Amino acid sequence: MPQGHVVCSGLVERIGEEMGRIIHKYDRDNEEKEIIIDEKIADHQEGLNLVADLLSHHEYGVITDVNEVKLVGHRIVHGGDRFHCVTRINKEVKEAIEELSNLAPLHNPANLTGIKTAEQVFPKATQVGVFDTAFHQSIPEVAFRYALPEKFYKENGIRLYGFHGTSHRYVSQKAAEFLGQDPKKTQLITLHLGNGASMTAIKNGRSIDTSLGMTTISGLVMGTRIGDIDPGVLIYMQEILGYNWKDVKRILNKESGLLGLSGDNDLRNISDRYLEGDERAILALSIYVYRIKKYIGAYIAAIGKVDAIVFTAGVGENSSLISELVCNNLEHLGISIDKEINNRRNGSERDLSDAKASIRTLVIPTNEELEIARQAFTLISEEK
Ligand code: ADP
Numbered sequence: 001m002p003q004g005h006v007v008c009s010g011l012v013e014r015i016g017e018e019m020g021r022i023i024h025k026y027d028r029d030n031e032e033k034e035i036i037i038d039e040k041i042a043d044h045q046e047g048l049n050l051v052a053d054l055l056s057h058h059e060y061g062v063i064t065d066v067n068e069v070k071l072v073g074h075r076i077v078h079g080g081d082r083f084h085c086v087t088r089i090n091k092e093v094k095e096a097i098e099e100l101s102n103l104a105p106l107h108n109p110a111n112l113t114g115i116k117t118a119e120q121v122f123p124k125a126t127q128v129g130v131f132d133t134a135f136h137q138s139i140p141e142v143a144f145r146y147a148l149p150e151k152f153y154k155e156n157g158i159r160l161y162g163f164h165g166t167s168h169r170y171v172s173q174k175a176a177e178f179l180g181q182d183p184k185k186t187q188l189i190t191l192h193l194g195n196g197a198s199m200t201a202i203k204n205g206r207s208i209d210t211s212l213g214m215t216t217i218s219g220l221v222m223g224t225r226i227g228d229i230d231p232g233v234l235i236y237m238q239e240i241l242g243y244n245w246k247d248v249k250r251i252l253n254k255e256s257g258l259l260g261l262s263g264d265n266d267l268r269n270i271s272d273r274y275l276e277g278d279e280r281a282i283l284a285l286s287i288y289v290y291r292i293k294k295y296i297g298a299y300i301a302a303i304g305k306v307d308a309i310v311f312t313a314g315v316g317e318n319s320s321l322i323s324e325l326v327c328n329n330l331e332h333l334g335i336s337i338d339k340e341i342n343n344r345r346n347g348s349e350r351d352l353s354d355a356k357a358s359i360r361t362l363v364i365p366t367n368e369e370l371e372i373a374r375q376a377f378t379l380i381s382e383e384k
Helices: 044-055 091-102 108-121 134-138 150-154 165-179 231-239 245-254 257-262 267-275 279-303 313-318 320-327 339-343 368-383
Strands: 008-013 020-028 031-039 071-076 126-131 188-193 197-203 206-210 308-312 360-363
Touching: 008 044, 020 044, 044 108, 071 108, 071 368, 091 108, 108 126, 126 368, 134 165, 134 206, 165 188, 165 197, 165 206, 165 308, 165 360, 165 368, 188 279, 188 313, 197 279, 206 279, 231 245, 257 267, 257 279, 267 279, 267 320, 279 320, 308 313, 313 320, 320 339, 320 360
Parallel strands: 071 126, 188 308, 308 360
Antiparallel strands: 008 020, 020 031, 188 197, 197 206
């Protein structure tokens, strides 16, 4: 930093399972090399220790000593309404992340383990937290409140918080740059379509509404998560069908979405089946796309004049079928793409719009790691 040049990247997978895997990519004479190590990794601490060993390894390493690492940026899922921006991690911040675990029981405890381990493994580094919810703290009360009795908000913190904020923020800034506009004067609808998926309405560079809410289930149809549903259905499932809350939680999070509709949660497979005329796949993708179109309509109404819609993440960056289906028949709103340009995917920032479009349609690859690194670096530079 500050150039943002990647010298090393990697992934630790299947922690706690019979066989774990570490993928380590490193720069050697301006060439990217990769090694894969398969071994049992008992827990996150052991995983991060192995990463530290690789970073300073005599053959595969990119530093000579772990103490050369000055800054560790952590992605933290839930910052509630306490964290509006990138934050230096201290005892109070760790306690707050722990308290917020109620709101993100799967993610915040794991994030905390990451922080505690990194403190041990990189003792000379400053630890910095970048919260997935922070970018959405600009959402006004009219959009973040649910119409529940007031006490559930005031006493229990039940409200929309939003997620994928680091990605929405990164692509919104990149989109403004791509359009040659000041981000603070740019109006966008960003579509983060991965396994999890969310859309954000961005007015003058700030998030004003987003489709994920207090938890990560609402809004769009996702790989295995349901997205929007009449809440009465959940009462019906329990009262009439006899499911308990644990069943309902599992069904909504893990058995619904594209998986529930089509039997598969990988959009590549479903797209192949769609093109072969498979009826379940056609219905699943039609519901997936219809939901996105509804949010585009809603967010144009919320924002006013929109400069561009932006596709990002695994599906958004790679699937020309989804961008084609989403943009189809939206000419009356000013959204219109060139099918040939849309079919040429090349992994870089692109404008899919045709000459008729008054709202541009962009593909901007997301880079959450770089965004975290930049925010952490800026915080530390400003503190000096
Ligand atoms: P995560 O939310 O886990 O970070 P990703 O952003 O990696 O997810 O997106 C994963 C999704 O992207 C999967 O459903 C996968 O099928 C889809 N995807 C990846 N590449 C393609 C492609 N070439 N065409 C269609 N879908 C793709």
